[in-house]
Amino acid sequence: MKYLEEFQNPELARRLLDEIRATVTRPWALMEVCGGQTHTIIRHGIDQLLPDEVELIHGPGCPVCVTPLEVIDKALEIAARPDVIFCSFGDMLRVPGSDRDLFQVRSRGGDVRVVYSPLDALKIAQQNPHREVVFFGIGFETTAPPNAMTVHQARKLGIPNFSLLVSHVRVPPAIEAIMTSPSCRVQAFLAAGHVCSVMGMGEYPELADRFQVPIVVTGFEPLDILEGVRRTVRQLERGEHTVDNAYPRAVRSEGNPAAQAMLADVFEVTDRAWRGIGTIPASGWRLSERYRDYDAEYRFSVDGITTREPAACRSGEVLQGLIKPHECEAFGTACTPRSPLGATMVSSEGACAAYYLYRRLGTTPTPQEASPVA
Amino acid sequence: MCLAVPGKVLDIEERDGTRMATVDFGGVVKEVCLEYVPDLKVGEYAIVHVGFALQRLDEESARHTLALFEELGLLQEEFGDPWEAAAASQGWDGAGGTPPAALNDGERETSR
Numbered sequence: 001m002k003y004l005e006e007f008q009n010p011e012l013a014r015r016l017l018d019e020i021r022a023t024v025t026r027p028w029a030l031m032e033v034c035g036g037q038t039h040t041i042i043r044h045g046i047d048q049l050l051p052d053e054v055e056l057i058h059g060p061g062c063p064v065c066v067t068p069l070e071v072i073d074k075a076l077e078i079a080a081r082p083d084v085i086f087c088s089f090g091d092m093l094r095v096p097g098s099d100r101d102l103f104q105v106r107s108r109g110g111d112v113r114v115v116y117s118p119l120d121a122l123k124i125a126q127q128n129p130h131r132e133v134v135f136f137g138i139g140f141e142t143t144a145p146p147n148a149m150t151v152h153q154a155r156k157l158g159i160p161n162f163s164l165l166v167s168h169v170r171v172p173p174a175i176e177a178i179m180t181s182p183s184c185r186v187q188a189f190l191a192a193g194h195v196c197s198v199m200g201m202g203e204y205p206e207l208a209d210r211f212q213v214p215i216v217v218t219g220f221e222p223l224d225i226l227e228g229v230r231r232t233v234r235q236l237e238r239g240e241h242t243v244d245n246a247y248p249r250a251v252r253s254e255g256n257p258a259a260q261a262m263l264a265d266v267f268e269v270t271d272r273a274w275r276g277i278g279t280i281p282a283s284g285w286r287l288s289e290r291y292r293d294y295d296a297e298y299r300f301s302v303d304g305i306t307t308r309e310p311a312a313c314r315s316g317e318v319l320q321g322l323i324k325p326h327e328c329e330a331f332g333t334a335c336t337p338r339s340p341l342g343a344t345m346v347s348s349e350g351a352c353a354a355y356y357l358y359r360r361l362g363t364t365p366t367p368q369e370a371s372p373v374a
Numbered sequence: 375m376c377l378a379v380p381g382k383v384l385d386i387e388e389r390d391g392t393r394m395a396t397v398d399f400g401g402v403v404k405e406v407c408l409e410y411v412p413d414l415k416v417g418e419y420a421i422v423h424v425g426f427a428l429q430r431l432d433e434e435s436a437r438h439t440l441a442l443f444e445e446l447g448l449l450q451e452e453f454g455d456p457w458e459a460a461a462a463s464q465g466w467d468g469a470g471g472t473p474p475a476a477l478n479d480g481e482r483e484t485s486r
């Protein structure tokens with residue numbers, strides 16, 4: 001595929017690695033924010049190819065992993081209702097709730113459907129006017145504009161039986177939370193490229209300045225990651241801390257103004273609990289007053305939820321970069337992609353799943369598990 | 375699910391007042407909403423996520439980045455240590471663990 005393969009070229013990767021090796025003189029800890037980048041890094045062994053001085057700490061940027069348990073439990077309640085068709089992206093199916101997951105809801109008769117796009121869910125609502133169609137709207141700034149547009153369309157086309165269960169999250173408040181945590185070791189960030197395709201780079205100079213950290217907007221292919229690391233290490237060695245764009249083919253500094261305008265209309269900023277991490281102020285979006293009618297939390301009152309996390313799961317520490325997945329006792333034994341204890345073992349972008357699939361740490365995935373999950 | 379990938383616009387039409395396109399992802403063809411990048415043209419590439427084009431992929435900038443990578447290390451090869459250069463042309467310097475051929479795992483999913 002054009003513009004994917006070119007950015008995986010091993011010869012160019014070697015040059016980038018040489019350049020990084022020639023620049024680095026002492027240890028640095030960089031955090032890649034996005035789970036998609038963690039996936040590329042572990043899959044291609046980039047962390048092992050880099051010089052020992054460069055440590056990559058995996059960040060909390062997997063939306064499937066950080067969706068709060070309470071919201072998952074609400075989704076499961078709603079999905080089990082006989083009048084509901086519950087639509088979701090595929091990687092939410094096996095995310096463990098307190099006592100079951102969406103997959104089990106479906107096997108017990110719930111109408112749970114996997115869609116590629118939120119627009120597919122809207123189409124299902126049009127085709128089933130006598131059923132309630134709920135779409136599970138999770139994701140970062142990348143996924144929020146598609147979901148916002150879908151709700152906007154639902155209102156414009158007058159489709160009353162469609163609603164959104166929203167748990168969107170925003171990257172900049174998460175960076176702030178990481179930097180103000182007492183256990184923070186992070187000295188620079190590889191910022192998530194596609195988040196910036198939408199939001200641009202305007203939110204980052206203040207953070208780079210306040211915390212004295214380089215923030216380098218980085219893409220997702222192996223060469224993109226290496227280029228992000230190269231530019232970051234160069235800044236660190238020079239004692240600089242600016243916002244830089246290592247992914248210019250997909251990121252303009254102003255982002256996508258049309259998408260930003262739609263976000264501002266459909267959503268409003270709210271505090272949000274991140275699974276395993278806790279509440280981060282102003283770190284999420286919910287539907288704005290104007291779109292309340294389309295909010296599944298208001299349409300279906302789901303009360304009396306008591307959440308329960310398995311005690312063994314240390315995904316909160318994994319998500320904050322405090323431990324690596326294989327340092328968790330349950331990794332690969334009590335917890336595997338087939339029977340996950342935590343969400344980080346489920347999603348294709350979760351750090352535990354990436355380590356399990358690509359870093360054969362004494363465990364061998366079955367062929368089904370090794371096959372890519374879209 | 376956060377993954378967004380470049381795809382090439384094959385054709386464009388209005389549907390229910392919405393600008394939609396057929397987009398080719400290396401053989402997999404999908405319907406994509408163009409409302410956020412309305413001036414995208416047939417033949418251009420866009421970064422697409424869950425059925426929405428989010429940003430035009432700038433081909434010139436992609437080529438520029440690759441050209442920059444090509445230039446890296448050229449100066450060292452020309453003026454640097456000939457032994458190092460010879461080792462480099464063997465593909466790897468032997469000091470860094472797995473050779474970069476690890477990047478060629480050849481099993482990328484098309485849906486990424």
Ligand code: SF4
Nearest residue numbers: 314315328335342352
């Ligand atoms: S390996 Fe499993 S139990 Fe351990 S932190 Fe990861 S998801 Fe949780």
